Amino acid sequence: MSVKLPRFGVWALVHGSRAALQDPAEPYDASWARNKSLVLEAERLGYDSVLVAQHTINPHDPSLDQLEAWTSSAALAALTSRIEIITAIKPYLYHPVVLAKMAQQIEHISGGRFAINVVNAWNRPELERAGIGFPEHDARYLYGREWLEVVSALLRGETVNHHGDNFHIDNYQLQPADPFRARPRIYVGGESEPARELVAAQGDVWFINGQAPDDVARLITDVSARTRPAGQAALRFGLSAFVIARETQVQADAHLAHLFALAELDKPLRERQKVNIDSKAVMHQTFAQSPRVGSNGGTAAGLVGDYDVVAQRIAAFHQAGVELFMLQFQPFEADMRSFAEEVIPRVRRLLSQ
Structure with a gap:
């Protein structure tokens, strides 16, 4: 059973609304402008983390706006003072030496509050349109594993000599080193077998997509049982949820129905998007099993209800091993405020009893 209180984070709105466009x-x-305002308010409200997803083109509709993750994260690092900034990275988009240097710089700007979230693209x-290519699912994870090995060593301040299938690096070291800790924290997303192997071997926190408590508990049990490198701290777990x-269950259910109705307006867009999704991505296989709104599992985690019910469900997830709750809302700013005011205090009271 967990003894520390849970942490709460929010998804930056890098490609707009999470439930319905x-x-x-x-x-x-x-x-x-909106994302800056949202993150600054999240920090004022006491949220612990913000996740900045990485896309170069909008994953829903290429004609829609898309915020660039890494330049935005550097700016957020300079503007904030307490909140953890977690920035996603698709390894194929950046050479590991370049990415490690960028990550180390944002770590310095933030004063030791930066983290990377490795995702292997779907x-x-x-x-493909960038001319990079889209290798098969497991091949992307092999590439990502070698890529992360190089990045991690550079972030630890090591002099790297690496000769692998994808990278050849000679006598490379980053300066200045990280004065705040051994290296920035590494989050890993994905629930396939290669993803589980990757996070067990090289990650600090595993991001699980929103789903039922029993399924989350099984995932945590599976990955917790895997061998970790000697001297590496126990793996921690995060959960995405909408x-x-x-105030009442009736009000919550009514808003869920409202969002489902709005999401139907996006159905033609989602149908067109299906051809762009890797069929081997476990995330999308899981999504197909239950109706939901929100990305990365969304409401499948069951955090829909009155303030007390939602708090009780979060406490149960936490006791099963979830440390960080990475949250989505719609309308985002209003619901982010009410969650901080009404739900977080209830969770803390439940877990302190």
Whole structure:
């Protein structure tokens, strides 16, 4: 059973609304101005982390705006003072030496609050249209494993001599080194067997997509049992979830129904998008098993209800091993505020009893 209190984070709105793109109460806005305001408010409200997803083109509709993750994260690092900034990275988009130097720089700007989230891509056009190519699922993970090995060693301040299938690096060291800790924290996403092997071998925190508590518990049990490198701390776990918390269950259910109706307006877009998704991505196989709104599992985690019910469900997830809850809302800013004011205190009271 966990003894530390859970941490709470929010998804930056790098490609707009998370549940439905055509919501009159939340017009589409993936601008830097909105994201800056949202993250600064999240920090003021006491949220612990922000996840900045990485896409170079919008994964829903290439004609829509898309915020660039790494330049935005550097700016957020300079503007904030406490919140952890977790930035996603698709290894094929950056050479590991270049990415490690960028990560180390943002670590310095933030004063030791930076982390990377390694994801091995599912959106085919993003890589194919750039001429990079989109290798088969397991091949992407082999590449990502070698890529992360190089990045981790450079972030630890080591002099790297690496000669592998994809990279040949001679006598390379980054300066200045990290004065805050051994290296920035590494999160890993993905639930396939190669993803589980990768996080057990090289990650600090495993991001699990929103799903039922029993399924989450099984995933945690599976990966916790895997061998970790000598001297490496125990693996920690995060959960993505879309939250609808209201004064009453009736109000929460009504808002969920409202979002489902709005999401139907995006159905033609989702149908066109299916051809771009890697069929071997376990995330999308899991999504197909249950109706939900929100990305990365969304409401499949069951955090829909009155304030007390949502708090109780979060406490149960935490006791099963989830340390960080990475949350989505819609309307985002309003629900982010009410969650901080109504749900987080209830969770803390439950876990302190």
